[in-house]
Amino acid sequence: MSSPSIERFGLSKDRVLSMYETMLLARKIDERMWLLNRAGKIPFVVSCQGQEGAQVGAAMALETEKDYILPYYRDLGLVLHFGMTPVDLMMQGFAKAPDPNSGGRQMPGHFGQKENRIVSGSSPVTTQLPHAAGFGLAAKMEKKDFVTLVSFGEGSASQGDFHEGANFAGIHNLPVIFFCENNKYAISVPMDKQSGSEYVSDRAAGYGMPGVTVDGNDPLAVYEAVKQAADRARNGEGPTLIETMTYRLTPHSSDDDDSFYRSKEEVEQAKQEDAVHTFSAYLKENGVLTEAGEQEMLERIKRTVDDATEQAEEAPYGTPESVLDYVYAQQDGERRWQ
Amino acid sequence: MAVMTYIEAVTAAMREEMTRDEKVFVLGEDVGARGGVFGATKGLFETFGEERVIDTPLAESAIAGVGIGAAMYGMKPIAEMQFADFMLPAVNQIISEAAKTRYRSNNDWTSPITVRAPYGGGVHGALYHSQSVESLFNHVPGLKIVMPSTPYDVKGLLKAAVRDPDPVLFFEHKRAYRLIKGDVPDHDYTLPIGKADVKKEGTDVTVISYGLCLQFAMQAAEKLEDEGISSHVLDLRTVYPLDREAVVEAASKTGKVLLVTEDNKEGSLMGEVAAVIGEHCLFDLDAPVQRLAGPDVPSMPYAPPMEKHFMMNPEKVEAAIRDLAEF
Numbered sequence: 001m002s003s004p005s006i007e008r009f010g011l012s013k014d015r016v017l018s019m020y021e022t023m024l025l026a027r028k029i030d031e032r033m034w035l036l037n038r039a040g041k042i043p044f045v046v047s048c049q050g051q052e053g054a055q056v057g058a059a060m061a062l063e064t065e066k067d068y069i070l071p072y073y074r075d076l077g078l079v080l081h082f083g084m085t086p087v088d089l090m091m092q093g094f095a096k097a098p099d100p101n102s103g104g105r106q107m108p109g110h111f112g113q114k115e116n117r118i119v120s121g122s123s124p125v126t127t128q129l130p131h132a133a134g135f136g137l138a139a140k141m142e143k144k145d146f147v148t149l150v151s152f153g154e155g156s157a158s159q160g161d162f163h164e165g166a167n168f169a170g171i172h173n174l175p176v177i178f179f180c181e182n183n184k185y186a187i188s189v190p191m192d193k194q195s196g197s198e199y200v201s202d203r204a205a206g207y208g209m210p211g212v213t214v215d216g217n218d219p220l221a222v223y224e225a226v227k228q229a230a231d232r233a234r235n236g237e238g239p240t241l242i243e244t245m246t247y248r249l250t251p252h253s254s255d256d257d258d259s260f261y262r263s264k265e266e267v268e269q270a271k272q273e274d275a276v277h278t279f280s281a282y283l284k285e286n287g288v289l290t291e292a293g294e295q296e297m298l299e300r301i302k303r304t305v306d307d308a309t310e311q312a313e314e315a316p317y318g319t320p321e322s323v324l325d326y327v328y329a330q331q332d333g334e335r336r337w338q
Numbered sequence: 339m340a341v342m343t344y345i346e347a348v349t350a351a352m353r354e355e356m357t358r359d360e361k362v363f364v365l366g367e368d369v370g371a372r373g374g375v376f377g378a379t380k381g382l383f384e385t386f387g388e389e390r391v392i393d394t395p396l397a398e399s400a401i402a403g404v405g406i407g408a409a410m411y412g413m414k415p416i417a418e419m420q421f422a423d424f425m426l427p428a429v430n431q432i433i434s435e436a437a438k439t440r441y442r443s444n445n446d447w448t449s450p451i452t453v454r455a456p457y458g459g460g461v462h463g464a465l466y467h468s469q470s471v472e473s474l475f476n477h478v479p480g481l482k483i484v485m486p487s488t489p490y491d492v493k494g495l496l497k498a499a500v501r502d503p504d505p506v507l508f509f510e511h512k513r514a515y516r517l518i519k520g521d522v523p524d525h526d527y528t529l530p531i532g533k534a535d536v537k538k539e540g541t542d543v544t545v546i547s548y549g550l551c552l553q554f555a556m557q558a559a560e561k562l563e564d565e566g567i568s569s570h571v572l573d574l575r576t577v578y579p580l581d582r583e584a585v586v587e588a589a590s591k592t593g594k595v596l597l598v599t600e601d602n603k604e605g606s607l608m609g610e611v612a613a614v615i616g617e618h619c620l621f622d623l624d625a626p627v628q629r630l631a632g633p634d635v636p637s638m639p640y641a642p643p644m645e646k647h648f649m650m651n652p653e654k655v656e657a658a659i660r661d662l663a664e665f
Contacts, residue, residue: 068411099444100446101444102442102443103444110442112442112443113446114443119407120410120447122435122442123434124434127403127430127435129403130403130406130407130431131404131410132407133403133404133407134403134406134408134409134410134413135407135408135411136407137407137413138407138411138412138413141363141389142413160399161430161431163397164397164399164403165400167395168395168400168404325444325445326440326444327440327441327479328440328480328482328503328504329502
């Protein structure tokens, strides 16, 4: 880990420990989802594994009481820090009625929770980037000092909505952070077949905004980059494009087999650099975390995940008829004819 | 009460809504200093400034998508698509995002955006400035599609669209912009989205239409009145979701139904209107339901004789009503 000393970032020891614990919690929830999927209890998983450092580092640089996030489907770490609970996430995994994201309507990973300013997203990728520009525009029009962070994978940077959203934010100097989690693969397609430029951040100049690439396995470096971008945004200095270099440790989803397109050796190598382990080692080296402290954390997390799993398993599904709810604000005229 | 053109009613509705609510703003191509290529936003830039009358880059997905984001936050955007034909890059934003925001979030988030777009032909606009695009959207639950025929309806329905808690596509017939004039009250009023309107009572033939074609139907109906053929004319006004009760009532009234649209015949929304009539009015019908529509060709050609052949007009409607009356 190449981070300079922790104090440089103005983070207390407790906050750094909390950063690590949230990363670990995200990892453990994700691992449990896979177990539940393989046991036939939940139909689908799409993972955050390998990207927790970037996600939690970014989330902690924002103000959870006023900033907005538009996450993409891997952002378990991001939404956890913004207030979504392990119970909420398990409800989503099991598609149960209390799922705050969608009441069991959407697949896992489609986050949204208004009370925590987590903006609802869909499956066609990158549509959230113009939305983020819209939130930024609203901040400017309403003279509010909130920042909007929108995240996406490097594959999304090939979509037209990447260009249209970033360009709009650049023109109007909007308080938006474009946060790319470059995990090297869009399902099976690697970066060199995705982009003519080496880095997604190279594109920033075309939109009149700064672009930086940081090590996504270094949560403190990500924290610093996002903090600077958030400060710039709040000071009226406009948007920033941040690219974090990460790795997707799992297949694309529970329905993918990554052995078709990458080697076991490559994945094993990436596991050596995985932030969940390297950050733990770094914190221990710097005297912030002890073995005993980490054990306590792991036990606490296990209890939390067990409890969340149990609650979600026992929770009811939405009723079959509720499929007809919430097409419009008023239901008038709908059910009568069906 | 003032006599206004159709497009003046569009502008008046936006001006009134922007004055009423600071969260209402306009975004689109050339809507600022230029006042829109047709002049729909004329004068708004001068009154409300560039922060609320936003000239966007030439990027329809951003016009819709930025508007949707602002709407999810709590603003009330009116997005202008320069021509309905150019909306296709924004279809993902409209169908995957705006239409599904409320449903997918279990009523947590909403996208109350109004998307205005001029549609239709008869203005020498050729293939890509003449199309009717409503049938690309009229089976997308979550959307509402409004297509008014008179300046009075334009003002009342556009104001209702801006205030609506759900996304509304508001299609304005571009030939109607200056061709159609009518009385428009100066005061604030809205008309209900989702409700059709009987524009003329009659007893022999029911004509159901919307937009500019509704005007052609009214002209034909008035002419045929002198010959003793009485037409009952229903203006759908909101083409999705359909006011099915009004359709059934109007169809049952005469038992002979003519459906008129400028859109290509196969797959037009009139097929759905015919299906509703088929499901509910079998024993009230005295003739097969007839559709009068544009030909099934990709779009309207530029050359005047070809354009004229494609376009709907009062004479075509008159002939079709007469045929049904004599059935």
